[in-house]
Amino acid sequence: MENIKSVIFDMYETLFPNSSESWLEVFTSIVATQRLAISSDKLWAVWKGKDKVFRQQRINLQNPFESPPFRTYFMAWKDTFANTFSELGLVGDVEQAASQCIERMAEKPPFDDTLSTLTILANEFDLGILSNADNAYALPLIEKYALPVKCVVTSEIAKAYKPHPDAFKIILERMEVSSHQSLYVGDNPLDDIWGGAMAGLTTVWLNRHHVKWENVLPKPSYEIHNLDQLVTILS
Numbered sequence: 001m002e003n004i005k006s007v008i009f010d011m012y013e014t015l016f017p018n019s020s021e022s023w024l025e026v027f028t029s030i031v032a033t034q035r036l037a038i039s040s041d042k043l044w045a046v047w048k049g050k051d052k053v054f055r056q057q058r059i060n061l062q063n064p065f066e067s068p069p070f071r072t073y074f075m076a077w078k079d080t081f082a083n084t085f086s087e088l089g090l091v092g093d094v095e096q097a098a099s100q101c102i103e104r105m106a107e108k109p110p111f112d113d114t115l116s117t118l119t120i121l122a123n124e125f126d127l128g129i130l131s132n133a134d135n136a137y138a139l140p141l142i143e144k145y146a147l148p149v150k151c152v153v154t155s156e157i158a159k160a161y162k163p164h165p166d167a168f169k170i171i172l173e174r175m176e177v178s179s180h181q182s183l184y185v186g187d188n189p190l191d192d193i194w195g196g197a198m199a200g201l202t203t204v205w206l207n208r209h210h211v212k213w214e215n216v217l218p219k220p221s222y223e224i225h226n227l228d229q230l231v232t233i234l235s
Contacts, residue, residue, distance in 0.1 A: 163195025
């Protein structure tokens with residue numbers, strides 16, 4: 001692929017899994033640790049609904065520059081647990097619960113194709129990571145696996161969540177590269193593909209689960225089902 005100098009990746013569900021099963025394990029641990037009189041499935045279901053509302057409201061899609069004040073996941077998750085406990089009539093430690101979620105996010109193993117793909121691409125391209133994530137779990141995980149990346153920008157660093165244009169602007173500036181020289185790889189049609197395209201990057205949709213593109217958003221420049229295919233595209 002001509003003129004591409006940098007390849008920037010989303011992190012969770014792109015380089016590292018973030019499955020529903022792993023979240024249910026966290027909530028099983030929260031229920032056990034705090035001895036809550038509720039099933040982990042029920043607690044997670046209610047919490048997940050409130051977390052979804054936070055994710056929908058954290059950015060104004062019509063005018064991103066009029067989005068609500070930035071809050072980290074840890075800040076938001078404390079509020080989400082407080083609202084969840086209140087709705088369910090539970091007495092719990094919201095900070096401890098949010099901390100357990102943060103800790104688990106820092107323990108994810110990479111996908112099987114992550115390390116090999118990044119190692120190959122790092123020989124020819126500058127690599128970066130742009131992730132909607134807190135520093136507390138994203139940065140240690142990247143360091144743990146020694147990912148060969150030039151730059152990492154989390155939402156906490158950018159003070160903005162993708163698809164906000166500021167998030168993409170900041171990583172491009174830090175990598176000292178233009179949007180037209182950059183490829184963005186991610187799994188989320190809105191945050192990654194639409195956000196990347198609006199910022200002028202060539203986009204690659206990592207569709208690991210082989211789902212149909214069923215939305216009105218502009219389609220990605222490329223679609224792949226594993227990271228090995230990315231090496232083929234770039235070669």
